[in-house]
Amino acid sequence: MGLTLSWLTLIILIPLAGLFLKSLELSPEQFWNILSSRRTLNALRVSFGLAFAAACVNLVMGSIIVWALVRYRFPGRRIFDAIVDVPFALPTAVAGVALTALFAEKGWLGAPLAALGIKVAFTPVGIFVAMIFIGIPFVVRTVQPVLQDIDPEIEEAAGSLGASRWQTIIRVILPSLGPALLTGLALAFARAVGEYGSVIFIAGNLPNVSEIAPLLIVIRLSEFRYADATAIAVVMLVVSFVIIFAVNRLQRWAQSRIPVR
Amino acid sequence: MSIEVRNLVKKFGSFKALDGVDLKVDNGELLALLGPSGSGKTTLLRIVAGLDWPDSGEVSFNGEDALAQGARERHVGFVFQHYALFRHMTVFENVAFGLRVQPRAIRKDEATIRARVKELLDLVQLDWLADRYPSQLSGGQRQRIALARALAIEPRILLLDEPFGALDAKVRKELRKWLRSLHHEINVTSIFVTHDQEEALEVANRVVVMDKGKIEQIGSPDDVYESPATAFVHSFIGESIELPVLIADGLITLGDRPLRLAADGHAPGASRLFVRRHDMLVGPPGSGAFEGAVRHVRNFGPVQRAEVALSGGETIEIDAPRDRELRAGDTIGLEPRRYRIFAGT
Numbered sequence: 001m002g003l004t005l006s007w008l009t010l011i012i013l014i015p016l017a018g019l020f021l022k023s024l025e026l027s028p029e030q031f032w033n034i035l036s037s038r039r040t041l042n043a044l045r046v047s048f049g050l051a052f053a054a055a056c057v058n059l060v061m062g063s064i065i066v067w068a069l070v071r072y073r074f075p076g077r078r079i080f081d082a083i084v085d086v087p088f089a090l091p092t093a094v095a096g097v098a099l100t101a102l103f104a105e106k107g108w109l110g111a112p113l114a115a116l117g118i119k120v121a122f123t124p125v126g127i128f129v130a131m132i133f134i135g136i137p138f139v140v141r142t143v144q145p146v147l148q149d150i151d152p153e154i155e156e157a158a159g160s161l162g163a164s165r166w167q168t169i170i171r172v173i174l175p176s177l178g179p180a181l182l183t184g185l186a187l188a189f190a191r192a193v194g195e196y197g198s199v200i201f202i203a204g205n206l207p208n209v210s211e212i213a214p215l216l217i218v219i220r221l222s223e224f225r226y227a228d229a230t231a232i233a234v235v236m237l238v239v240s241f242v243i244i245f246a247v248n249r250l251q252r253w254a255q256s257r258i259p260v261r
Numbered sequence: 262m263s264i265e266v267r268n269l270v271k272k273f274g275s276f277k278a279l280d281g282v283d284l285k286v287d288n289g290e291l292l293a294l295l296g297p298s299g300s301g302k303t304t305l306l307r308i309v310a311g312l313d314w315p316d317s318g319e320v321s322f323n324g325e326d327a328l329a330q331g332a333r334e335r336h337v338g339f340v341f342q343h344y345a346l347f348r349h350m351t352v353f354e355n356v357a358f359g360l361r362v363q364p365r366a367i368r369k370d371e372a373t374i375r376a377r378v379k380e381l382l383d384l385v386q387l388d389w390l391a392d393r394y395p396s397q398l399s400g401g402q403r404q405r406i407a408l409a410r411a412l413a414i415e416p417r418i419l420l421l422d423e424p425f426g427a428l429d430a431k432v433r434k435e436l437r438k439w440l441r442s443l444h445h446e447i448n449v450t451s452i453f454v455t456h457d458q459e460e461a462l463e464v465a466n467r468v469v470v471m472d473k474g475k476i477e478q479i480g481s482p483d484d485v486y487e488s489p490a491t492a493f494v495h496s497f498i499g500e501s502i503e504l505p506v507l508i509a510d511g512l513i514t515l516g517d518r519p520l521r522l523a524a525d526g527h528a529p530g531a532s533r534l535f536v537r538r539h540d541m542l543v544g545p546p547g548s549g550a551f552e553g554a555v556r557h558v559r560n561f562g563p564v565q566r567a568e569v570a571l572s573g574g575e576t577i578e579i580d581a582p583r584d585r586e587l588r589a590g591d592t593i594g595l596e597p598r599r600y601r602i603f604a605g606t
Binding site: 151153154156157158159160161162163164167171172175176 | 310311312331332333335336337338339341343345346347348349358359361362363410411413414
C-alpha cells in the first residue's frame with residue numbers, strides 16, 4: 001500500500017504538481033492572456049474537437065470490428081485480430097510518416113481523393129485520420145472481452161420472445177456493452193488528445209488551422225517561453241481530467257445497473 | 262397446438278445431426294426427447310423453435326408450415342439450459358421483455374404488463390424476487406424466471422432445452438415435480454430435452470428416445486422401460502446386463518455353453534441378450550440358465566448388488582433382494598425372469 005502510493009506520487013503526482021507550480025510564476029492576468037490568445041484557443045479547439053470526433057468514429061467502427069472478430073469465423077481472423085494492435089506497437093513517428101505518404105497528393109489514397117477535391121494531408125482532416133488510426137485498438141481491446149462474455153444465446157432468447165434484430169441490439173446488447181464502450185471511448189479520446197508524433201507529420205501545422213496544442217507547447221518551449229508552455233499544459237491537463245472524470249462517472253452509473261456476477 | 266415433423270434432416274459439415282426424423286406431438290402433451298449427447302435432440306428442438314433450419318424436411322404447427330416463419334413469428338417459448346437471462350435487467354424486466362417488444366399496435370399498456378408479470382412471478386412462486394438481478398439468484402430460481410419469461414408471451418408451444426441440466430441433484434428433483442404440476446396447470450404443448458432417463462420417465466407423458474440423429478422408440482415411460490424396441494433403448498434406459506450370444510439350431514449359446522433358454526422366434530445368428538439387473542433370480546448351483554461365482558457383494562438399502570463371474574467368462578452385475586445373503590466365493594445359479602434378444606452385435 002505504502003509502496004504503491006509512493007510510486008504513484010513519484011511517477012504521476014510530483015510531475016503534475018511541478019507543472020502547476022511552474023504555471024504559478026504567471027500572474028492571473030498573464031495566464032489569461034496566454035490562454036485567450038487566438039492561437040492557443042485554436043490549438044486547443046483543434047486538439048480536443050478532433051480528438052473527440054475521432055474517438056466517436058472509433059467507437060462506431062471499433063464496435064463493428066469487434067463484432068466481426070468475436071461473432072464470425074472467417075479465414076484470416078487471427079491475422080486481423082493481430083493487426084488491430086499495430087497502432088499500439090508502431091512508433092508514432094513511423095505511423096505519421098506512413099499516413100503522410102499515403103495521403104499526400106501523390107500518395108495511393110491521396111491522389112484519388114485529391115481528384116475528388118478532398119485534401120487530407122497537411123489539413124485538419126489529416127489530424128483526424130491520424131487520431132482515428134492511433135485510437136482504434138483502444139476501443140477494440142476494451143470491448144472485445146466483454147462481447148466474448150455475452151452468450152449468443154441471449155440474442156436467441158430475445159428473438160424467440162418476439163424482439164426484432166434492432167430491438168435486440170438496442171435493448172439487450174448495447175446495455176450489456178455500455179460500460180465497456182464508454183471506457184473504450186474515453187481511452188481513445190485521451191490517446192488522441194495526447195497524440196503528438198503521428199499528427200505533426202500529417203498536420204501541416206499551420207497556426208490557427210492545423211496546429212495541435214501539444215505542438216504549440218513544444219514551440220513555446222523552443223522559444224524559451226516556459227511559462228506559456230506550462231499554462232497551455234495546465235489547461236490541457238484540467239480539461240482532460242474533467243472529461244475522463246465525467247466518462248468515469250457515466251461508466252460507474254452504467255455499471256451500477258449491471259451488478260457483478 | 263399440435264406439432265408435426267416430417268423427414269427432418271440436418272447436417273453440420275459431414276456430421277448428420279438429424280437423419281430423417283418423423284414425430285407427431287398432440288395438443289397439450291408433455292413430451293421428453295431423451296438421448297445421449299450428439300443424438301440430435303437439441304438440434305430437433307432448436308429447429309422446432311426456429312433457432313436452426315433443417316437441410317430438408319417439414320415442420321408444421323396445427324397443420325400450418327412453421328418453417329415459413331422465423332423464431333420471432335412462431336410464438337414459441339424457449340427455455341435455455343443456461344437460462345440466457347438478460348443480466349442488466351431486473352427479474353421483473355426480464356419477464357416483461359416479451360411484452361415490451363411487441364409491435365406497438367398490439368402492445369399492452371404499462372398497467373396490464375405489470376399485472377401480467379406479477380401473475381407470472383406468482384405462478385413460478387418468485388414474486389418476492391421481482392427487483393433482484395439474475396446474478397443475485399440461485400440456479401433453480403434463475404431457471405424458473407427463465408420459464409416465466411418464456412410464458413409471458415403466451416406461447417403456443419413451450420420448448421425446454423435440458424432445463425435442469427445445470428442444477429444440482431436435489432434442486433433438479435424438486436423442479437421436476439414442479440414442472441409436471443405447472444404443465445398440468447397451464448396445459449401448453451411442451452417438449453423438453455434431457456439426457457437424464459429418470460427425468461424423462463418421471464416428468465413426461467410420452468418419451469422419444471433418440472440416438473445418432475434417429476428416433477429409436479416413441480412411447481409412454483412404461484413402454485420404453487418395459488418393452489424397449491431396440492438394443493440401444495434397452496441399454497440406455499434402466500440398468501441392463503448385456504451378453505453376446507449366438508442363436509443356432511433352436512439353441513442360444515453364450516461362449517461355447519448352450520443356455521437353458523428357449524430360442525423360439527429369434528432369427529439365427531449373432532445376437533445380444535438383455536436382462537434387467539433385478540430380473541436375474543438367484544438359485545442354488547445347477548438351477549437356472551446361467552451359473553457363476555460371486556466376486557463381490559455390496560448392499561444398497563433393500564438390495565444387494567453382486568458382481569458375478571459367469572462360467573462362460575463374462576462378468577455381470579445383478580441386483581438381488583436381501584432375503585438370501587450372498588457371499589463372495591458362492592457358486593450360484595441364475596434364472597432371468599424376463600429377457601430380450603436383439604439381433605446383431
